[in-house]
Amino acid sequence: MGRRPLLVALVLAWLPIAPVMGACALKVAELPVTMNGMRPMVHAQINGSDALFIADSGAFYSSLTPAAAAQYKLRLSAAPFGFHVSGIGGDAQAWLTTVDTFTILNLPVHHIEFLVAGNDLGRGAVGLLGQNVFRLLGDAEYDLAAGVIRLVQTKDCRNSSLAYWAKSQPFSVIDIEWATAESPHTTGDAYVNGARIRVLFDTGAGVSTLSLDAAKRAGITPDSAGVIPAGMAAGMGRHFVATWIAPFASFKIGDEEIRNTRLRIGALDLYSARRPVDMLLGPDFFLSHRVYVANSQRKLYFTYNGGPVFNLATAAPAGASETPAAAQDAAAGSAAGSAGETPPAAASADEPHDASAFSRRGTAFTARQDFTHAIADLTRACELAPGDADYFYQRGMAYLGNRQADLAMADFDHALQLDPNDLQALVVRAVVHTQHHEQQPAIADLQAADRAAPREADVRLQLGELFQRNGQFPQAIAQYTIWIQVHNSGDVRMAAALNGRCWTRALWNQELEQALLDCNAALKQLPNTAALLDSRGLVRLRRGEYDQAIADYDQALKQRSRAPWTLYGRGIARVRKGLTAEGHADIAAASALDPGIAAQAGKYGLTP
Numbered sequence: 001m002g003r004r005p006l007l008v009a010l011v012l013a014w015l016p017i018a019p020v021m022g023a024c025a026l027k028v029a030e031l032p033v034t035m036n037g038m039r040p041m042v043h044a045q046i047n048g049s050d051a052l053f054i055a056d057s058g059a060f061y062s063s064l065t066p067a068a069a070a071q072y073k074l075r076l077s078a079a080p081f082g083f084h085v086s087g088i089g090g091d092a093q094a095w096l097t098t099v100d101t102f103t104i105l106n107l108p109v110h111h112i113e114f115l116v117a118g119n120d121l122g123r124g125a126v127g128l129l130g131q132n133v134f135r136l137l138g139d140a141e142y143d144l145a146a147g148v149i150r151l152v153q154t155k156d157c158r159n160s161s162l163a164y165w166a167k168s169q170p171f172s173v174i175d176i177e178w179a180t181a182e183s184p185h186t187t188g189d190a191y192v193n194g195a196r197i198r199v200l201f202d203t204g205a206g207v208s209t210l211s212l213d214a215a216k217r218a219g220i221t222p223d224s225a226g227v228i229p230a231g232m233a234a235g236m237g238r239h240f241v242a243t244w245i246a247p248f249a250s251f252k253i254g255d256e257e258i259r260n261t262r263l264r265i266g267a268l269d270l271y272s273a274r275r276p277v278d279m280l281l282g283p284d285f286f287l288s289h290r291v292y293v294a295n296s297q298r299k300l301y302f303t304y305n306g307g308p309v310f311n312l313a314t315a316a317p318a319g320a321s322e323t324p325a326a327a328q329d330a331a332a333g334s335a336a337g338s339a340g341e342t343p344p345a346a347a348s349a350d351e352p353h354d355a356s357a358f359s360r361r362g363t364a365f366t367a368r369q370d371f372t373h374a375i376a377d378l379t380r381a382c383e384l385a386p387g388d389a390d391y392f393y394q395r396g397m398a399y400l401g402n403r404q405a406d407l408a409m410a411d412f413d414h415a416l417q418l419d420p421n422d423l424q425a426l427v428v429r430a431v432v433h434t435q436h437h438e439q440q441p442a443i444a445d446l447q448a449a450d451r452a453a454p455r456e457a458d459v460r461l462q463l464g465e466l467f468q469r470n471g472q473f474p475q476a477i478a479q480y481t482i483w484i485q486v487h488n489s490g491d492v493r494m495a496a497a498l499n500g501r502c503w504t505r506a507l508w509n510q511e512l513e514q515a516l517l518d519c520n521a522a523l524k525q526l527p528n529t530a531a532l533l534d535s536r537g538l539v540r541l542r543r544g545e546y547d548q549a550i551a552d553y554d555q556a557l558k559q560r561s562r563a564p565w566t567l568y569g570r571g572i573a574r575v576r577k578g579l580t581a582e583g584h585a586d587i588a589a590a591s592a593l594d595p596g597i598a599a600q601a602g603k604y605g606l607t608p
Contacts, residue, residue: 024157026164029105029137031055031149034360034394035367036123038283038311040144040203044129045103046072051126055149056204057142057293058280059130060184063115067486068126069097071456076116093117093490104133119492120458124424128204131184135295142203142291144283145305145368146350147360154296162294163301165350171303172254179295186293188300190253190279192263193218197278199253200270201291201300205282207311209233209243211268214278220246220265230312233266240492241267245312253281256304262312284311287368307368352377355385363394371402389418393425405432421452427459427466434469442470450479456486461493464500471603473508477501498522499532506538507604515539530559534566541569541606546577564594568601575608583608 033040033055040055049072053062069076076095094117102112114127121127134140139152139162154162163171176188186201192210195218215221226247232240243266251258270277288309292301352358362377378395385391396411409432415425426449433442446466453459464479480501487494498518505515519536526532537552553570560566571586587608590597601607 022160023155024160025155026157026162027137027153027155028141029151031105031151032356032360033144033147033149035144035147035283035287035363038206038367039121039123039125040149040283040286041123041125042104042129042149045101046074046099046126047101048103052124053127053129054121054125054204055134056128056130056202057134057140057186058200058202058204059128061115061132062128062130063117064097064127065118065120065458066095066116066488066491067120067456067458069095069116070486071126071454072099074099074116079115093488120461120487122458124457124459131179134293135179135184138296140293140295142286142293144203144286145288145290145361145364146352147357147364152292154294157296161301162292162297162299163303165290166301166303169303170255171301172256173299173301174254176293176295176298176300178298186295186300187277188253190251190281192251192279193220193249198275199279199281200277201285201293202280203283203286205280206233207264208280208282208285209268210263210265210279211270211277212265213276215246215263215265218248220248222246222265227265230264251309254302258309261310263310264312282311283367285309287364307370352380355381355388355391358384359391359394362398366394366398366401369401371398374398375402387418389415389422389425392418393422393428396425397428400428400432408432420448423449423452423457423459426452427462430466434466439470442466443472446470446472446475450475455482458483461497461500464497464504468500468504468507473504473510476504477508477511480504495522495525495529495532498525499535502539503535506535506542509542509605512539512543516543528555528559530556530563530566534563534569537566537569537573541573544576546573549573550577562593564590564597565601567593568597569606572601572606572608 031042033042035041042053042055044051044053051068051072064072064074074097076097079094079096094115097114097116099112099114101108101110103109134149134151137151137153139154141150141152143150161173163173174188176186179186187198188201190197190199192214195214197210197214212222220227222244224246227244230243230245233243243264245262246265247260247262249260251261251263268277268280270280288305288307289302290305294301352361358377359381362374362381365371365374365377375395375398378391378398381388381391382395392411392415396408396415399405399408399411409429412425412429412432415422416429419425426445430442430445430449433439433445446463449459449463453463460479460483464476464483467473467476467479480497484494484497484501487497499522502515502518502522505511505518516536516539519532519539522532523529523536533552533556537549537556540546540549540552550570550573553566553573556566557563557570567586567590571583571590574580574583574586576583587598
């Protein structure tokens with residue numbers, strides 16, 4: 001897996017930085033990064049076509065998804081015997097491919113090899129940029145809050161501090177393990193409730209997550225007091241893993257300690273250098289810190305930007321903290337500190353100088369849900385480059401996060417005036433129209449998105465759901481079918497796609513034999529899953545197979561006892577079977593949970 005051609009190209013892009021200390025000097029190639037949610041995205045080109053990558057410091061090598069390889073018409077070859085790729089959710093089949101011309105930093109590089117593996121990544125990403133890129137010049141600096149990753153070569157810096165930006169700001173430094181070509185990951189030590197853990201610094205992780213084994217060593221399990229479910233997570237592998245949010249007395253790394261905090265825990269089964277990884281420190285950690293990985297010194301330097309360190313799905317309980325103790329102590333006596341609020345996100349010391357830089361910092365603020373700063377930066381980007389549709393889309397997303405839907409829609413409208421084929425603006429505007437029950441404009445946007453999207457685009461799964469929610473069943477089925485055809489059966493979202501097509505056919509009350517096949521195939525992948533049983537229950541109800549429908553609904557309700565559609569479906573099946581009292585009891589329970597369910601079901605001819 002060669003990398004020299006890319007190295008030569010990047011050397012041409014070096015930008016000198018002033019000497020750090022004495023003779024120590026750095027040469028740097030800057031890689032612009034735009035946050036899309038919690039995903040750090042990098043723009044590139046594959047054979048002249050746009051390509052969006054996730055900057056993933058946890059990936060040992062750069063990769064493309066199988067669907068992306070098909071989209072760019074790349075030829076696959078077998079990976080070396082015994083080679084496999086693993087991540088959250090287990091192993092994934094891998095291939096190799098060669099891109100004739102890969103363009104990054106506006107520099108074309110020829111005959112670059114990529115792995116092809118894993119699941120659809122979502123958000124339009126076609127692949128991952130991994131450590132074979134980030135270690136090209138030796139060191140790497142991750143300044144996601146400013147929207148940039150810097151690839152750094154050092155000269156005469158063996159004994160110098162490389163937190164060069166921290167002129168008067170306190171910084172932490174920790175030892176990291178030696179990175180090699182075989183094990184290039186950045187790993188070091190941290191402490192949870194005083195127990196030492198091994199952490200992997202992973203910008204592509206989505207959110208920071210502690211393994212169940214490490215949590216148990218720290219005295220916490222999913223059954224501990226105060227632990228709540230936090231949904232399912234997926235990564236490179238073929239399976240979803242359950243996660244929880246759990247309280248911890250402390251999390252400490254370097255000189256930073258966060259007291260009385262919460263962490264996401266989950267069933268990680270990851271290794272680096274054949275040793276287990278206890279925690280992924282994800283983009284939430286990187287957004288709240290500026291991080292310099294000094295592979296040249298076997299050290300990692302970081303400073304705290306402000307705001308929450310970890311992105312968690314639920315509101316913090318009273319007394320919980322997600323900011324380092326040093327920051328809390330410094331805030332004591334201030335209005336924010338006395339109110340128990342987190343300090344505002346700090347800007348990078350390097351202020352933006354053009355529309356692109358304002359935009360990238362703005363999306364970082366959006367990712368951290370600091371919408372006031374995000375809107376200010378993105379407004380400046382729109383002013384500096386009023387013809388760029390992407391900046392208006394980004395500001396629209398910030399307005400949407402800030403619950404200013406009218407302003408958001410105005411920005412999406414303007415983005416689409418500038419670029420009628422802006423796929424992301426079309427889809428999000430369709431989502432808003434759907435939420436507001438504005439069927440005709442939603443359908444118009446979805447049809448335009450269908451025309452604009454490549455056949456292999458991951459967005460087709462979302463288009464299928466949105467067409468279904470707007471009552472366009474044949475078009476929904478067509479979108480699901482395209483997605484299923486261009487993805488291999490091992491994709492972690494295949495069961496969801498099969499279930500979506502099954503549910504759509506069941507609502508439509510057409511093609512019920514195919515619907516049953518889809519639901520059965522989905523349940524083969526995810527046995528005894530409530531949502532899939534609910535869909536198959538509706539198919540069987542439509543087919544008049546009332547005993548089998550009731551059995552599916554019974555099994556689903558063992559897992560989700562307060563699911564209105566499941567209760568309503570079982571109620572109809574029971575009434576039609578002659579179990580009138582039990583059926584009406586189910587219908588009453590469903591109506592108590594969702595008073596509008598009878599009207600909703602009636603639109604599809606679902607009546608007792």
